Amino acid sequence: MWNRIANLVVKEMLAVFRDPRSRFVLVVPPLIQLIVFSFAATQEVRNVRMAVLDADGGGAARELVARFAGSRTFRSVRLLHGQTEIRDAIDSENALLVLTIDPAFSRDLRAGLPARVQLILDGRRANAAAVVLGYANAIIADFAQSARARRGPTAASAASPASPQTVNSVVVSRAWFNPNLSSVWNTVPALVGILTTLIGLLITALSVARERELGTFEQLLVSPLRPFEILVGKTVPAILLGMSEGALMAAAARVVFGIPIIGSPLLLALAILVFLLAVVGVGLFISSIAKTQQQAILGAFTFMVPAVLLSGFATPVENMPPWLRAVTVVNPLRYFLVISRGVFLEGMDLPVAAANLWPLALIATATLAAAAWLFRHRME
Secondary structure (H helix, E strand, O other): OHHHHHHHHHHHHHHHHOOHHHHHHHHHHHHHHHHHHHHHOOOOOOOEEEEEEEOOOOHHHHHHHHHHHHOOOEEEEEEOOOOHHHHHHHHOOOOOEEEEEOOOHHHHHHHOOOOOEEEEEOOOOHHHHHHHHHHHHHHHHHHHHHHHHHHHHHHHHHHOOOOOOOOOOOOOOOOOOOOOOOHHHHHHHHHHHHHHHHHHHHHHHHHHHHHHHHOOHHHHHHOOOOHHHHHHHHHHHHHHHHHHHHHHHHHHHHHOOOOOOOOOHHHHHHHHHHHHHHHHHHHHHHHHHOOOHHHHHHHHHHHHHHHHHOOOOOOOHHHOOHHHHHHHOOOHHHHHHHHHHHHHHHOOOHHHHHHHHHHHHHHHHHHHHHHHHHHHHHHO
């Protein structure tokens, strides 16, 4: 039996590597997607166009505007000359943020009174507007702290006579696991799982469909191979190629992007193996249903898109509605992303990873069993 399975595995591997297009698809597109997605799929907001309506014109107002202009977040700062220009700047999308400075801004600031500014954002780009609002608030808070420091304790005591002593507090922030808050460090470990899913899913989804299109599937049916042996022979090549792709993506993350692998590479390899078993089961299920390679590709992407959206890659699972969170329980990519990011950035060990490994093993058992049942049923 094992000799027959080994021969079928060799046949499947040769079918992949003898085809120049298959060799190209296995290596070049995943690397291109890893590089492109790493920089495109980012939640950072940069090169923002903003406008300023400075009704004060004082030195403090000019300093605040200079702080915005000097930030790497904002690409250009356009000066407005009247209230009517605010609507035009937002409507024409020439500015995501409009900063309006009160006419008494500098005077109130010197007197220790609340100095008023207004931030107007384009709500059509809700996510970008929320991020830019956080950046703007940080710039304004830093400017206010500098202004208080320049006034000194005497001015502070005069503004607050009930406080005999002024205590200056400084907030020091540290970001664990990603000290530079680089979105690439968060994105690339997740892409290792997403691109491994794509390869494992496509190889298995196309395997039986390709046999049907070429007319060789009937030869398998009349061969000494039993359905179980055919199933194993179709599964092993996908796992081997998927493991190779996962190792290639992890190496690219370390070498190209400089992301450290703090945890054990062996634990990451174990997680990729269990994860691929779950993905291969889905791919074989699709392959058993599809009659053509086009149907197999459509079926693979029908699974792929919801799996990525519900994995926590773009938005946290905790932010989803309760009924949608229940759906993510059967999504293998959700559990693998936790392990991948944990091994890369946190140094996750096996006891901690086990909380996500056993659901992966359970999903793998269910998908492989369903694929085996359907495969045997379709061959009868």
